[in-house]
Amino acid sequence: MDSASTVGDSMNRKSSRVPMSDEEGQRALDVGSVLSAGSAKSKVTVKEDRGVTCSDIRAILPTAFILLFTLFIMVTVIPYAFSSVIKQLQAVRELEAAKEAELAAQLELQNQT
Template sequence: MDPVSVVIGENMNRKSRLPNSDDEGQGALDVGSVLSGGSGRSKVTIKEDRGITCKDIRAIMPTVLILLLTIFIMVTVIPYAFSSVIKQLQAVSELEAQQEAVSAGQDAEPNQTQSSQ
């Protein structure tokens, strides 16, 4: 039997899967605890800083490619898809401007005729 499983079996209450009361000083996460979700090796912290390696770059490349593809789609496809809507909005604003000009012209004509009398 694995020494870690023996320690876990001795320290864990099977009904609640929580540490027994005699483990209060050790904290809630054991090295191989079922609750922690990780192995003992994954909890070891690296104290020295390491540089960026080729493995790190290869690990993030799929994410970078997806990001670039998404930006390309946003810049090209979405404006093309909404171009007809944008044209309609521009036409509506032009019609409103023409109507305002016509209404301003009609308001100006009666004022001129009244002042000339």
């Protein structure tokens, strides 16, 4: 039990460490961050205002290709897949219009007699 409490105490000491300066505190946050997988050097801070580089564009290209491919699929394949459904809906509308025209013709005949 002594080793378990020693490990717990050492973990508490590490997390309760107070940084001596802002820079040291920033490094401590970067290293100890659970959400961050990168190093402190790879992070862009507000102080560093850099432009877009070729490596930035190369990093975005796979996502851009996936987006373009998805848009191509949406514009071409999906309407083709639903073309039979669209044709059926148009046929139903035509049948309804023909039925209404027939009813109108019957009413007109009844009004004449």
